[in-house]
Amino acid sequence: KAGVTQTPRYLIKTRGQQVTLSCSPISGHRSVSWYQQTPGQGLQFLFEYFSETQRNKGNFPGRFSGRQFSNSRSEMNVSTLELGDSALYLCASRTGEINSPLHFGNGTRLTVT
Amino acid sequence: GQQVMQIPQYQHVQEGEDFTTYCNSSTTLSNIQWYKQRPGGHPVFLIQLVKSGEVKKQKRLTFQFGEAKKNSSLHITATQTTDVGTYFCAGGRAQKLVFGQGTRLTINP
Numbered sequence: 001k002a003g004v005t006q007t008p009r010y011l012i013k014t015r016g017q018q019v020t021l022s023c024s025p026i027s028g029h030r031s032v033s034w035y036q037q038t039p040g041q042g043l044q045f046l047f048e049y050f051s052e053t054q055r056n057k058g059n060f061p062g063r064f065s066g067r068q069f070s071n072s073r074s075e076m077n078v079s080t081l082e083l084g085d086s087a088l089y090l091c092a093s094r095t096g097e098i099n100s101p102l103h104f105g106n107g108t109r110l111t112v113t
Numbered sequence: 114g115q116q117v118m119q120i121p122q123y124q125h126v127q128e129g130e131d132f133t134t135y136c137n138s139s140t141t142l143s144n145i146q147w148y149k150q151r152p153g154g155h156p157v158f159l160i161q162l163v164k165s166g167e168v169k170k171q172k173r174l175t176f177q178f179g180e181a182k183k184n185s186s187l188h189i190t191a192t193q194t195t196d197v198g199t200y201f202c203a204g205g206r207a208q209k210l211v212f213g214q215g216t217r218l219t220i221n222p
Contacts, residue, residue, distance in 0.1 A: 033210075035212075042201075042212060042213070042214040042215055043156070043201065043212040043215070045209070045210070045211070045212070055208065056208060056209050090155060090156070092156075098143075098205075098208055099143065099144045099146075099161065099163070099205050101146060101158040101161060102146075102148075102156070102158060102203075102210065103158065104155040104156050104157070105155060106154075106155050107155055
């Protein structure tokens with residue numbers, strides 16, 4: 001079974017631009033979550049989508065948004081990029097059952113200059 | 114909101130020594146999950162504990178869930194260089210998983 005696939009692996013953007021990250025979950029997984037990982041803040045939860053609906057949301061500003069498609073693939077968008085948005089963005093899929101384990105992708109390394 | 118604190122933040126040991134990381138939640142958890150992230154890699158699921166007082170073992174790794182379901186620990190016996198990485202706990206409550214800050218383990222061979 002193929003794992004979670006995230007594209008692109010690396011991205012360099014300028015302040016004020018916007019960016020879209022993509023995530024393809026493991027086949028059969030209906031839940032996709034997004035996390036931001038930085039050295040100082042650890043793994044911060046952004047949001048979770050299940051069956052195309054946002055099921056949970058973390059404490060990030062409205063510049064961070066996401067969506068999920070009918071095939072469970074998900075995209076995350078960050079608008080008006082700030083230097084502090086530089087981070088590793090990890091997508092994780094799971095079956096959707098409560099407490100099911102997360103399967104992470106390799107992440108997208110975003111650098112904002 | 115729900116917080117999960119993990120200590121220590123860093124731990125350096127000699128190969129062969131034991132290692133323990135602790136996880137504490139401000140609220141009662143429905144479950145706790147543990148993940149390992151190798152340097153340059155992504156978090157990989159290790160195990161899940163659900164029952165109060167539960168203890169599970171995976172070879173040299175022992176996982177415990179406290180009686181009050183507010184704390185957990187991961188203990189590694191006789192560390193090996195392959196144990197290097199960051200260990201995260203993640204507390205589950207109301208369909209949310211909150212990650213601890215992680216404990217970064219480095220080992221002197």
